[in-house]
Amino acid sequence: MNHVLIVDDEAEIRESLESILREEGYLVTTSATATEALELLRDAAYDVVLLDIWLPDRDGLEALAEIRTIDSTNVPEVVIISGHGTIEAAVRATKLGAYDFLEKPLSLDRTLIVLKNAMKARQMREDNAEFSRQLAVKGTVTGQSVPLKALRQQIKLMAPTNGxxxxxxxxxxxxxxxxxxxxxxxxxxxxPFVELNCAAIPEDYIESELFGYRHGAVPAGTSGPQEKRGTFERADGGTLFLDEVGDMSLKTQAKVLRALDEQRFLPVGASHPIHVDVRVIAATNKDLEEEIARGNFREDLFYRLNVIPFFVPPLRDRKEDIPLLVKEFLQEFGQQYGRPHVEMTEDALAALRQYHWPGNVRELRNLVERVLILNPKTQRIERKHLPMLVYRGPGKLTESGRINPRGEEFSSLLEAREAYERDYILKKLDENHGNVSRTAESLGLERSHLYRKMKTLGVSIKE
Structure with missing residues (x-):
């Protein structure tokens, strides 16, 4: 359902428009000031804003200019309304990005036509942006290992279905x-591809995130729009990705099960259900069959979701993909930090392949970013630039999946001591946000002494 924000200081106009647009099936939120409207726009997505030029706290065209600076994925179409319309104002509004200009007293027929066309323009812009983003996503499942090749083949086979x-x-x-x-x-x-992390949403709010809410049913403690579209509604026609679905409560599971069975749901506070066409892709790091046995997950929901199971291998089972992943991350962060030609030596890559990676690809990505940040002048990442956990070699794998260091993995006592000192200094630099003076103080060293030691150990950092 499309969401309209009406911004006008005349209560009579707000109430009249709100009543008419609700009858036409729109979600409606109203505001009497530009300041409040801008706060609402930063908190939630709206499709169209009906914006008066004359507002008590600021000029409507100034507010329009600020609306256009909002994150491009959430910028609504703006229709200017004014009782003092001039050609100059209309031209200026158009240059600032307004979709259209309506004069007061408003013609009901023209208002509805303009609103309908603005909705279509917003949807087309959103679809084009989503399409471009999805084109960029293709090919990002990086790796040439046997498990990754099999996974890509499974994606290619199963993706065109609605399973x-x-x-x-x-x-x-x-x-x-x-x-x-x-x-x-x-x-x-x-x-659209719409995602929701079930583990990140408090239990009191997840139902409204999934199904939305209608006027008068705003969740307690929520400051924001008077009405909201849930993820099921926003994903209509597309895909809804439910991450960490195993963390969903039994109460919410029951409502999701019903929505999947009927392809319809009732937003909180609504009197009529909404029908949707959504493909659900769920993900979990838990053993759901074990969770079912414990009474934490519904067996019927499990069978609804588990039509096509996918198993993503941990990084330790596809270590031959590490060089490709490192190259990808170096390019990503190299562009981000203005160092597009950074490389990693074979010796460093060999050290990465020896590590067990309990945090998987996310841990590798974070490590690459950390190494680039802490070595701003280095164009070739060597083994010595890696954190000691990786630098010191494979060690002994413990039951927790972490590495247990052994002194005999270093060729000499000096090498072991330098490795430990380097990692400890990097840890303290991290804690002090790269500030050398504060790091020296926390280590009980003179600043000049720390600089000399950093140079000896190959640690470089900008203050």
Missing amino acids: RVLIYGESGTGKELIGRAMHAESLRKDR
């Missing part, structure tokens, strides 16, 4: 990436 997908994998393996790749290869690729 629900359940993706299994440890934290950090890239389950969301697989979900996006599935969507990009599907027949729904031109429609």
